[in-house]
Amino acid sequence: MKSFNSPPSPKKTPEKQESRPSPVNPNSKIHNNPNRNKAIEAAQADFVKRKEEKAAGNTRKSRLRPASKKYGPKKGTLEKQAQAIAHDPWVQASELPAFSAGNDSYGAVDYVPQAGAGEESGVDLVPQEAIPAEKHPAPSTGFVLVPGTDFVLKNNDENIKPPGRDIIVRDKGSELAPLVRPVHEESNQSKIETHPAKEDLLNQTLEHGPLLREKLSKKEWWETLSAVVAKFGPHKKTNAETQPQPKTESKEKKKTIMERILAFFGMLRGRNKARAEKLGPAQKSVHDTIMAKSFKGKKRDLLALGLAIASGPAPLGVGIDALQQLKPINQQPTAERKLPGLDAIKKGPQASMERPIVQIPGAKFELKEGQGAGELIYQMQQSLKHVSGIENTDFGKMLLHKDPNLLAEQLGFPLNNAQGYMQPGDSLEFNGTSLIFHRVDKHRGPQDVTILQVEKGATHVVTHREQLREKLGVHMPQGAEIKWGQGTAAYRTAAAATTETPAAAPSPREVPPAPTPAPVVATAPATMPESPYHVRSMSVKYKTENVPPAAPANDTSEAAANAETARANQEQVAGHPIPETASTRPTNPLSIDPNEIAARLDREQTEGKPAFPSQSPFNPTETVTQAPAASASVLETAAAPATSAEASATSGIPSIDAMRESSTWKTFKGAPATDVLDQPGSSNPSDPSNAFRMDLFKVLCASGITPNGGETSEAYVQRAQEAIANHQSDPASVYQVSDTEFVVRGGDDQSERYLANFLLQQYAAGNDSVKVIIQGKSSNYVSYYTSAINGGTFNHLDPYPGKIPSVTGAKEIF
Amino acid sequence: MTTQTDLIRALEMDALPVEEQESLLSELDDIAFEQTLIRILENLDDSKAEELEHMLERDPSDEEVGAFFKTHVKNLDKLLSETMDDLKSDLLAKKEN
Numbered sequence: 001m002k003s004f005n006s007p008p009s010p011k012k013t014p015e016k017q018e019s020r021p022s023p024v025n026p027n028s029k030i031h032n033n034p035n036r037n038k039a040i041e042a043a044q045a046d047f048v049k050r051k052e053e054k055a056a057g058n059t060r061k062s063r064l065r066p067a068s069k070k071y072g073p074k075k076g077t078l079e080k081q082a083q084a085i086a087h088d089p090w091v092q093a094s095e096l097p098a099f100s101a102g103n104d105s106y107g108a109v110d111y112v113p114q115a116g117a118g119e120e121s122g123v124d125l126v127p128q129e130a131i132p133a134e135k136h137p138a139p140s141t142g143f144v145l146v147p148g149t150d151f152v153l154k155n156n157d158e159n160i161k162p163p164g165r166d167i168i169v170r171d172k173g174s175e176l177a178p179l180v181r182p183v184h185e186e187s188n189q190s191k192i193e194t195h196p197a198k199e200d201l202l203n204q205t206l207e208h209g210p211l212l213r214e215k216l217s218k219k220e221w222w223e224t225l226s227a228v229v230a231k232f233g234p235h236k237k238t239n240a241e242t243q244p245q246p247k248t249e250s251k252e253k254k255k256t257i258m259e260r261i262l263a264f265f266g267m268l269r270g271r272n273k274a275r276a277e278k279l280g281p282a283q284k285s286v287h288d289t290i291m292a293k294s295f296k297g298k299k300r301d302l303l304a305l306g307l308a309i310a311s312g313p314a315p316l317g318v319g320i321d322a323l324q325q326l327k328p329i330n331q332q333p334t335a336e337r338k339l340p341g342l343d344a345i346k347k348g349p350q351a352s353m354e355r356p357i358v359q360i361p362g363a364k365f366e367l368k369e370g371q372g373a374g375e376l377i378y379q380m381q382q383s384l385k386h387v388s389g390i391e392n393t394d395f396g397k398m399l400l401h402k403d404p405n406l407l408a409e410q411l412g413f414p415l416n417n418a419q420g421y422m423q424p425g426d427s428l429e430f431n432g433t434s435l436i437f438h439r440v441d442k443h444r445g446p447q448d449v450t451i452l453q454v455e456k457g458a459t460h461v462v463t464h465r466e467q468l469r470e471k472l473g474v475h476m477p478q479g480a481e482i483k484w485g486q487g488t489a490a491y492r493t494a495a496a497a498t499t500e501t502p503a504a505a506p507s508p509r510e511v512p513p514a515p516t517p518a519p520v521v522a523t524a525p526a527t528m529p530e531s532p533y534h535v536r537s538m539s540v541k542y543k544t545e546n547v548p549p550a551a552p553a554n555d556t557s558e559a560a561a562n563a564e565t566a567r568a569n570q571e572q573v574a575g576h577p578i579p580e581t582a583s584t585r586p587t588n589p590l591s592i593d594p595n596e597i598a599a600r601l602d603r604e605q606t607e608g609k610p611a612f613p614s615q616s617p618f619n620p621t622e623t624v625t626q627a628p629a630a631s632a633s634v635l636e637t638a639a640a641p642a643t644s645a646e647a648s649a650t651s652g653i654p655s656i657d658a659m660r661e662s663s664t665w666k667t668f669k670g671a672p673a674t675d676v677l678d679q680p681g682s683s684n685p686s687d688p689s690n691a692f693r694m695d696l697f698k699v700l701c702a703s704g705i706t707p708n709g710g711e712t713s714e715a716y717v718q719r720a721q722e723a724i725a726n727h728q729s730d731p732a733s734v735y736q737v738s739d740t741e742f743v744v745r746g747g748d749d750q751s752e753r754y755l756a757n758f759l760l761q762q763y764a765a766g767n768d769s770v771k772v773i774i775q776g777k778s779s780n781y782v783s784y785y786t787s788a789i790n791g792g793t794f795n796h797l798d799p800y801p802g803k804i805p806s807v808t809g810a811k812e813i814f
Numbered sequence: 815m816t817t818q819t820d821l822i823r824a825l826e827m828d829a830l831p832v833e834e835q836e837s838l839l840s841e842l843d844d845i846a847f848e849q850t851l852i853r854i855l856e857n858l859d860d861s862k863a864e865e866l867e868h869m870l871e872r873d874p875s876d877e878e879v880g881a882f883f884k885t886h887v888k889n890l891d892k893l894l895s896e897t898m899d900d901l902k903s904d905l906l907a908k909k910e911n
Binding site: 253254258260261264267268269272275276279280281282283284285286287289290291 | 834841842848858867870901904908
């Protein structure tokens with residue numbers, strides 16, 4: 001039932017609302033209108049009637065359920081009212097004590113809320129903003145009366161209303177219902193939360209509410225009530241509301257930003273173009289090639305990878321990752337430090353190639369006094385475990401999950417640190433691509449050795465044990481050859497077995513044939529370009545002749561074996577290595593008479609014929625003009641065609657066939673080749689292990705490839721044979737420039753070092769000035785090893801800043 | 815804070831959609847790459863440049879390219895560092911403007 005005398009809704013007839021006089025004006029016509037007063041009286045009567053009906057249970061459903069219905073069975077108490085405030089943003093103000101009928105202590109509002117009549121007893125909720133400002137000028141009371149619409153307790157008077165809330169008193173006919181609502185409309189969407197911890201305050205307030213209301217002034221009461229509303233009000237901002245809203249940039253602004261960035265890029269590209277134009281033709285061609293291909297995705301990534309490799313552990317690279325330099329690397333969180341170029345690398349065809357993704361400058365672990373290598377490794381493992389991403393790298397897999405003691409041994413730091421491999425002050429540094437050993441030597445300065453590095457992607461990790469050993473300058477007395485674990489032990493066991501086995505019949509290698517004139521071969525054409533890769537074809541070959549035959553091999557080998565057995569027994573008893581005596585140290589099997597060299601060179605000059613034959617059947621530039629004959633030396637017989645004639649039936653490669661034909665082959669072929677090559681060697685040339693090692697070095701020279709870790713000598717020789725047969729080898733050449741200077745060229749880096757070691761061991765006995773110069777594959781890489789013979793050790797000076805040595809006129813001894 | 819975030823801020827790309835940010839960063843990647851390449855080529859003599867050209871023609875392995883740069887480009891690290899410094903300066907200058 002609609003209430004009578006109800007003015008039209010402002011929504012429906014807004015034009016009529018403006019003409020309505022203000023209800024607060026006591027002199028207005030409407031207040032003096034008897035019909036209106038009558039209507040009010042009727043409404044009041046109706047209200048009483050409805051109240052009675054309600055009490056009798058005959059209620060009619062209102063459109064908006066009163067808060068008292070929602071939150072309590074009975075309205076009118078302060079507690080229920082406060083609860084209503086606390087839970088409902090749209091509580092009818094009539095339910096609030098401040099708007100109790102006839103309470104003039106609340107000042108300026110001179111109307112009495114009349115209960116709603118009929119079905120429209122609820123109220124329409126009209127946003128305050130919808131009310132034109134001119135319609136509710138704020139009087140001093142803070143109330144705004146909009147004739148025919150709402151009474152608004154304006155938000156600008158904080159003295160008489162809850163802060164942040166408006167009170168709207170809507171005049172909807174007789175249903176004048178003041179409302180307290182939060183200013184923010186979003187309160188309808190908020191979740192209602194009750195704070196149990198604050199309920200005490202609420203209870204106190206509610207409990208003492210009536211008392212307080214009597215004692216407090218209007219302002220104080222409002223403040224108290226406001227505090228309750230504010231604290232327990234229903235509106236809780238959601239997370240979305242509390243979070244700062246993302247900037248909603250206009251399209252115009254975005255366009256401007258984009259234009260500025262593109263202009264900046266254009267400037268950079270323009271500068272690149274200008275610089276590219278200034279490149280020389282060759283460089284420009286490379287630039288264009290790479291840039292053209294770069295956009296196809298392959299070459300650029302390839303180059304990026306190349307740069308990353310080339311720059312190594314340096315915190316540099318290409319692409320966005322390189323821009324990490326915008327912030328100094330040491331200011332970046334460790335987890336964010338990345339090897340530059342990784343993204344570019346992983347995008348490209350090399351994606352499957354795992355690269356280190358961490359870079360940890362300064363990840364250096366120093367050996368303290370009393371600390372062992374295993375302990376240091378453990379310390380390193382524990383530190384690196386915290387580096388984000390390292391788990392997925394080769395290094396992570398290899399370094400972090402191994403037993404530290406085992407790893408220490410595998411890295412070349414035996415736990416029984418008898419040889420002093422690591423000393424206090426030594427350190428290991430992991431830089432993301434390599435594990436580097438550091439030592440500051442008092443005499444030689446900083447000695448840095450890369451002992452582990454990723455090579456050829458994820459599957460190949462290279463150790464540089466021998467380099468480490470050289471760098472460390474360890475004094476290795478005779479008998480201290482057990483250094484690299486099981487392999488060497490097996491080798492020694494094999495050597496011991498040899499001594500117990502009766503010597504086999506002398507092989508052709510061990511029984512030199514009668515001396516014959518040395519063959520003469522043509523040297524390489526003079527037009528052959530000088531290149532490290534062709535240098536052996538430019539050299540003068542040398543072969544000794546007329547050297548007295550060596551003692552029968554069975555005698556020497558047996559004697560050597562006996563001596564070795566005796567020494568091993570002594571070591572076992574003594575518990576420490578026993579060096580060989582000088583008296584037992586035989587002459588160098590590779591010693592060559594310098595006078596003979598000079599004589600041959602003179603003859604070559606006078607006769608115009610090459611003085612020395614080639615020993616290498618693998619060099620296509622060399623032509624053997626005469627079948628070589630065996631010489632009298634042990635070395636020569638090892639490679640003599642007379643011995644290889646039989647062997648050629650198997651492989652055709654003299655050095656390999658000779659090795660397989662030797663008496664030591666069966667004994668030592670199962671020994672790891674690396675261990676054989678790593679041996680400091682007995683100085684006894686007739687020591688069977690020495691002879692075997694000599695043969696293996698010759699294979700190494702011929703093939704230029706080095707054995708893999710743990711690869712048996714037999715497997716290695718087979719692989720070398722296949723490499724030679726398939727022209728995949730890179731033969732190394734060893735030249736003797738003078739009595740004390742040797743040059744090694746060709747072969748891979750490993751083989752060069754093996755050869756250097758070998759030469760120093762063999763030639764430097766009693767001579768501490770022997771120098772072995774190594775010329776690497778790259779023409780500007782030269783280093784040399786010099787002997788400091790003291791029980792068979794040597795020192796390594798690297799890098800050598802000297803010139804590439806000339807080998808013209810030198811003899812090639814391998 | 816990642817470097818990428820720094821870059822986005824330096825370029826004032828915050829307001830742009832993520833896709834556009836990535837696109838722009840990719841373009842910056844190309845620019846940085848070319849800068850690096852040019853600087854390397856400037857330090858490569860003719861013969862080595864021709865050698866590199868031939869190497870690229872035969873689809874070299876990554877190790878080969880890496881070894882080539884390492885061998886024939888002097889102060890490679892320094893060159894790369896300078897390139898990145900230049901780019902950094904440009905970015906900072908842009909930000910100041």
